[in-house]
Amino acid sequence: MPVGIDAGPLQRQLACFGFEVTLLSQAAKLARALQEATPVAVVAFSEFADNDPIIQLAPAVSSTCPLVLTSPRRDFPVRLAATRLGACGLLDWPLQANQLVDLLRFGDISERRDPLRVLIVEDMASLAGLYTQVLAAHGVEATSETNPEKVPERIEQLSPDLILMDMYMPQCNGIELAKVIRQQRLLDGIPIVFLSVEKRQVVQLDALTLGIDGFLTKPVAPEELVVTVINRARRYRKLRSYIANDSLTGLLNHSHLHGQMDSGILRARRDSLPLSLAMLDLDYFKRINDTYGHQAGDQVLLNLARFLKERLRRTDLVGRYGGEEFAIVLGGMPIMRAHQIMDSLRQDFSQLEQQAENRSFRQTFSVGISSLQTAEDSISLVQQADEMLYRAKEEGRNRVESRGG
The missing domain is CATH 3.40.50.2300 (Response regulator)
Structure with missing residues (x-):
């Protein structure tokens, strides 16, 4: 990171997405750290000056793990230099958490994860x-x-x-x-x-x-x-x-979510395992579009999609149910455990800084949870979760309500 830059906010943002971040201020420290452990990726700032120690170290880093460079420069010579150094990505500076998560989640690095x-x-x-x-x-x-x-x-x-x-x-x-x-x-x-x-x-x-x-x-x-x-x-x-997948968020779309939910319910019944469904809705979402514009609203939806995919298990089904409503199928999970997890996610997401041009704001969501303990099929499972979501909104929003919880 450049001298004098406080990287703490970025570190906290990435932590909310489930990434453990180590901050290093010198290339020499990075070289020593790589000898002790191999990270998921190295993200390094560079202005691409001839004497930049990061440039000298880059080939060794990229041969060990994925290297992501961030720079205030965006000209073609810099892009070409980043490629020749073995970098798998070149991001804008100041570095935005959502851009980095995109690269880690959906780019070339994703297959390693x-x-x-x-x-x-x-x-x-x-x-x-x-x-x-x-x-x-x-x-x-x-x-x-x-x-x-x-x-x-x-x-x-x-x-x-x-x-x-x-x-x-x-x-x-x-x-x-x-x-x-x-x-x-x-x-x-x-x-x-x-x-x-x-x-x-x-x-x-x-x-x-x-x-x-x-x-x-x-x-x-x-x-x-x-x-x-x-x-x-x-x-x-x-x-x-x-x-x-939904074209905006990359999550399962409505029809494929229901198809996989039905299969998950059959497996849960066959193996006598619990299954919970969480219906999630962003609070006062219309205000975001009215205040900051629809582009900011789309960005919030994207941030929530990334957040859920990073924090939940690979086996969990996460889909965009419609508009600002999302559905999460938690196979093998009792309803009380699902309540605890969704409440933890709710608290962490509310701490993320959402960006709209030069302004920032925070966003919350409400959750309703149901389970196969009280539902016969996917229709009743969704209906009961919707009822709990309605209760959460009636009780003031930014909360989790579960049937029987």
Whole structure:
């Protein structure tokens, strides 16, 4: 950070998003710190002067962990220099917490925090283990399954970005298993790549008509396996976000939220696990649009979306229900624990500084929570959570109300 700059407010803002921040004032201290631990990312200020020690240190940093540079300069030579130094991002100075969170959450760094997930279906455990090791060495979270009968359950548990499947297995062949997977609407788009010794074009074309996304011929070279799997999984993750997510916030949209909520309820009933639903609404949101403009209102919605995704579990379903209302499905969580978590989030979000041009303000939200203890299905679950949300607003807003809590 530049000398004389108080980075405390930025540190507190990032802490509200769940990031643990260490502040260092000298490049030498950064070099020593990197010898002791590898952070999620290094964010460094630079004016790109020839004698800037950060510039000298940048290649070593970027080879260790993602490097984000922030600078008051935005000219092309600086952008090119940042690229050549190995930086994965160049942000404006003064640094805004929401811009940094965007980069950490949605940019190239995000895969380090949320690795690509691949399910390997292979009846030979030795081969499955080999493929798992090869992909894991490239940062992929690979899980193998040798029993085709357990694959649908595994997909529900893992939510993979790609399925790598042997075409010929004793219990059933890959085409039959692919048909079983494609029968389920929420699983229809997951890319399936076959592993097979099959080279007959007519067989491969038949498989492609079923929605199979590609073939890898055994024995497959590790380099081919990695490139094929990672590129297809990345593309699916990106396309899925376009289709299933709200265009402004990046959260699940209304229809996909309901579809996944129904699946979550079925799993909870089957496994005798608790499930809670939180309906969240920004308080007096119309005043923000009227006072600061609709652009500021959109920014608040974005900030809340980032905040929820960073602070909640990866397995929690977070969606924009409509307007300024959000829904959060907390699988495996009893209602009292859900109440505690949402109340903690409510308090922390109210401390975030929202920006509108040269002005800043704070924003609060209200929450209503229901659970499967008192609801029969998703319709009654939403209805009861809405009733609790209405109670929270009637009681003065900026509070959490839960059914039976």
